[in-house]
Amino acid sequence: MYNIPCKKCSGKGVIPYFRHVNGGECFTCNGSGIQEVSKDEYSTHLENEKFRKQIEEKGNYVIYNTENDTVEYFKTEKDAVSEYGNFYCGSYGGYSCRVFYKHKHIKMNVNRGGNDFINACRQQTLIDKQNKQKERIKILNGWLKKAIENKKHADEIQELKIMIKEAEHKLQKI
Structure with a gap:
């Protein structure tokens, strides 16, 4: 014991x-x-x-940057506001958090004793990237369909097919 x-x-x-x-x-x-x-x-x-x-x-105000996967800590909310400006209440990764008006990619939460918020943000960032890539593939498939219907040049169709494959490959990597 x-x-x-x-x-x-x-x-x-x-x-x-x-x-x-x-x-x-x-x-x-x-x-x-x-x-x-x-x-x-x-x-x-x-x-x-x-x-x-x-x-x-470090401080218990956790700042998570969704663009570059970095974490910062501030001792007070006032310190964070002086660095990033005013915020509004929102949610990200299933957590209630503060989102800064000028920096929407920066989320702030009060740390309550774990890395749950940071991990949830990282997971949500991956989901957002996957959804963005799926949307890109959907758009490219729409362009390909229109190109085939309009009987575009074969090289344009082939180029679109290559772009779709690259986008699908990138989605798998995420």
Whole structure:
């Protein structure tokens, strides 16, 4: 078994709100401030501590740039606004976030203890690229159909077929 600070009393051994019950002693850790956990829970605790330290150093306002897949951190919302301007509330990747008026490709969220927002944004960016490529293929197929109906030159038809194959290949790479 591994020891970590008690989750209920944050390692203090007492819970101030319950001073009227047994002097506020935490019943989870019996007032020791230490809790025994399994190896998995201990690993999770260490990962969370590492993440908390990063947040303290960097800030908990996460900025994700969908154009170049970069992440920035700001300590306050005011710092982010001074850098990118005003924002509106929107959503991206299934998360409620703030989108900047002048920089629509930049999304901001308050970090609540994980990389879920960043991962969701990355996933949504891939979906957006795939949809854009599918739309391009659809347009090229429409041009090809019109070219065949209008009996265009064979070299134009062949060129469109090559462009469609390249677009389909690019879609598979995404």
